[in-house]
Amino acid sequence: MRYLLSGHSLALDPDLCNGCGRCEEVCPHGVFSVTDRKAAIVDREACMECGACRMNCALNAIAVSSGVGCAAAVIGVLRRGDGGAEACSCG
Amino acid sequence: MGPGSCGCGHAGPPQTLGAKIGWRDVLGGWKVRWGFGRAQYTVAPGLYRVGAPDCGSPVLVTANYKLTVDSVRRSLVGLSVWLLVMDTKGVNVWCAAGKGTFGTEELVRRIQAVNLREVVKHRELVVPQLGATGVAAHDVKRATGFSVHYGPVRACDLSAYLAAGMKATSAMRRVTFGWKERLAVAPVELVAAVGPLLAIATFVAALDVFRHHRLTADALTGMVPFLAAVLTGGLVVPWLLPWLPFRAFALKGAVAGALVAAAMLWWLPVGAVEGTGAALLVMAITSYMAMTFTGSTTFTTLAGVRAEVRWGLPPILIAAGAGVILRVAGAL
Numbered sequence: 001m002r003y004l005l006s007g008h009s010l011a012l013d014p015d016l017c018n019g020c021g022r023c024e025e026v027c028p029h030g031v032f033s034v035t036d037r038k039a040a041i042v043d044r045e046a047c048m049e050c051g052a053c054r055m056n057c058a059l060n061a062i063a064v065s066s067g068v069g070c071a072a073a074v075i076g077v078l079r080r081g082d083g084g085a086e087a088c089s090c091g
Numbered sequence: 092m093g094p095g096s097c098g099c100g101h102a103g104p105p106q107t108l109g110a111k112i113g114w115r116d117v118l119g120g121w122k123v124r125w126g127f128g129r130a131q132y133t134v135a136p137g138l139y140r141v142g143a144p145d146c147g148s149p150v151l152v153t154a155n156y157k158l159t160v161d162s163v164r165r166s167l168v169g170l171s172v173w174l175l176v177m178d179t180k181g182v183n184v185w186c187a188a189g190k191g192t193f194g195t196e197e198l199v200r201r202i203q204a205v206n207l208r209e210v211v212k213h214r215e216l217v218v219p220q221l222g223a224t225g226v227a228a229h230d231v232k233r234a235t236g237f238s239v240h241y242g243p244v245r246a247c248d249l250s251a252y253l254a255a256g257m258k259a260t261s262a263m264r265r266v267t268f269g270w271k272e273r274l275a276v277a278p279v280e281l282v283a284a285v286g287p288l289l290a291i292a293t294f295v296a297a298l299d300v301f302r303h304h305r306l307t308a309d310a311l312t313g314m315v316p317f318l319a320a321v322l323t324g325g326l327v328v329p330w331l332l333p334w335l336p337f338r339a340f341a342l343k344g345a346v347a348g349a350l351v352a353a354a355m356l357w358w359l360p361v362g363a364v365e366g367t368g369a370a371l372l373v374m375a376i377t378s379y380m381a382m383t384f385t386g387s388t389t390f391t392t393l394a395g396v397r398a399e400v401r402w403g404l405p406p407i408l409i410a411a412g413a414g415v416i417l418r419v420a421g422a423l
Contacts, residue, residue, distance in 0.1 A: 001268065003338055004394075004399060005394040005398060006395065007392075008394060009394065022228065025220070025259075026220060027264070028220065028244055028389070029390070047392070048390045051224050052188075052223035055224060055225070055226070055227050056223055056227055056229070058228075058229035067392075067394075068189050069385050069386070069388070069390075069391030069392045069393050070386030070393075071384075071385045071396050071399065072383050074393075074396050074397055075404070078400070086393065
């Protein structure tokens with residue numbers, strides 16, 4: 001299944017990448033593939049922007065604006081009207 | 092072989108977790124799936140033995156939500172491992188990692204608190220892959236000397252992963268969202284709908300009394316569309332999710348709601364005004380419930396959900412408002 005705006009904010013700087021393969025290891029949707037010691041984004045549309053790749057990139061070669069895609073949390077922010085961050089309340 | 096027998100000089104922590112799941116665990120699992128006592132369904136954080144681990148046995152890391160610990164130990168029948176349970180406030184790995192409670196800081200603290208360096212000789216940890224949004228493997232290594240291996244997404248693949256020498260197949264690395272998984276997360280939304288449904292029932296009954304000066308069977312008939320809407324939004328939409336058209340969940344829900352509304356207008360003896368009102372309300376309910384299901388899925392993005400709420404919520408509220416007015420006007 002594919003969603004809206006998937007992977008729009010995901011960016012990879014190949015110059016910083018040393019091909020360690022962590023991004024490929026942690027991604028639950030197979031967005032990355034490492035060949036010849038360089039990672040590449042091979043399926044951007046599958047990205048749910050969870051941020052696991054960025055978190056585990058020791059060389060900061062990955063940027064992504066991450067968050068949880070939960071309407072209840074987004075509506076919660078609207079109702080509070082404080083423009084704060086979406087907080088996941090479900091657990 | 093006991094933990095002391097290989098010369099690590101540490102008696103190990105006292106607690107042993109059986110791999111066997113009893114009826115109490117099964118019952119407890121059902122209870123929390125329906126949303127009862129979910130916040131208190133926890134296991135005390137710390138290091139646990141599963142089987143008879145020694146200083147060479149693998150260390151698996153998990154969250155302290157009891158449903159999570161249960162699915163991990165169920166998958167470890169016949170194995171001897173250490174289970175390092177982190178304090179995630181009773182929240183599962185994925186959600187806790189998103190909040191940061193299943194995170195680098197807590198992992199480092201827990202490794203030190205249980206004195207893991209003295210318990211095992213190796214310097215390796217198996218952290219669930221879905222914990223990677225909260226854990227930076229390189230920072231854990233720097234702070235504790237332990238190398239993080241990301242284990243499979245699903246606990247049921249743990250023994251195969253360990254047997255393969257901590258190697259996950261690409262299937263073990265992928266998050267799936269099949270119909271069983273979709274329906275397993277659906278009950279919580281249904282329970283949340285009980286309150287609003289009771290409010291609607293009161294309202295429908297009041298309208299009926301106002302019109303007939305007593306409660307008639309019309310009140311029951313009047314509730315059918317709303318019951319159908321809640322069951323559609325809470326169960327049918329999750330079940331048929333991949334086959335409903337459009338990517339936005341609000342639109343998927345609206346399509347399902349339109350089908351329910353059409354069936355209602357076809358079968359139920361309702362007037363045009365009242366029927367249109369009920370149809371709008373049905374679509375607003377299914378669309379809203381479908382939209383909130385985004386939070387239960389494994390592939391939605393925050394940016395997408397923000398867009399969906401921005402464009403989807405106003406029409407839902409307008410449909411609901413117009414629906415109430417028409418439903419009342421038609422009934423009077």
